[in-house]
Amino acid sequence: MQTITVRNFFEDNKEIFNLRLLAGERGLDNPITVPEVQRPSLALAGFLKKFAYKRIQVLGYCEIEYAKSIRPDILQENITALLETGIPCLVVTKNLSPPEVLVSLCDRLGVPLLVADFPTVRFISCATDYLVSLFAPTIEVHGSMMDVYGVGILLRGKAGIGKSECALALVKKGHRLIADDTVRITRREPNTLIATPSKLGGNFMEIRGVGVIDIEKLFGIRAITPKKEIELVV
Incomplete structure (x- = not known):
């Protein structure tokens, strides 16, 4: 099975997406084993049934605004559950500022938190193309x-x-x-x-x-x- 690491993804796409590492540096060697990228959707609200945890997770404007709108204790509980599923990394797009609780939890649990100065939909499309080309036979x-x-x-x-x-x-x-x-x-x-x-x-x-x-x-x-x-x- 084809595998790359978050470090590979970060270094190969740093200039393209203007990526920077915000937290979770010790998780840079987490494996990426599938060529799909997605937004966490209901997983951010704590619903993890059938959650595709092997994929890179992308947080855009809606996800960040939702995270800021709920109670801090609920947010911490939901984010902890999301990170503990074993996702390879989180990417915040459009150079948005994630909640501090997300930054600290990524550091504590060793899940890389990347910030991209790139529109959400275009990031998902381009990142998927990059992964598909690597994983293709x-x-x-x-x-x-x-x-x-x-x-x-x-x-x-x-x-x-x-x-x-x-x-x-x-x-x-x-x-x-x-x-x-x-x-x-x-x-x-x-x-x-x-x-x-x-x-x-x-x-x-x-x-x-x-x-x-x-x-x-x-x-x-x-x-x-x-x-x-x-x-x-x-």
Whole structure:
């Protein structure tokens, strides 16, 4: 089962969401095991039946205003019950100020409390996209991936058959390279496969008898693209 930690999530998205850690630092190694993000809804009122505790929990304007509107003793009881379910972390959006009782309880129970300077709905959407991309099934295959007239084409074949040479010829004609030699394929939807480069990057290509060439330097930034849906395999 795929797992990342709250620390990974925080460090990868710190600049994107303008995240800062407000409390619960000792829980940064809490695992995130599902690619979903949600608002706690009725759990904030103490109703925890069927609560999806494995998900990142997001507190927006409504949740913060509700927390400020109820009696402090009830709020403390509800927040304690929520945090003790084992949630990985809490994220307060729109740079809102959470109640002090929430901050102190997160520190005491070791649940990271993050604050994002980002709208709530957009945060949930972007954070979900980030997690889905990490948790999606992924394989690496030998081949070359091209964007030809907007169509994603994966070139397959035995080593030395001329896949890279074919891809280079297409680049010379104005088409775009996604990856050469090793193509990383991720299943994003039941019928959608997304191709991206391996860790070496998509701007390099190895040509037999020539060596490694940098497509971006030779043909410009328009000759490469970071990802493309696979629509045809040749």
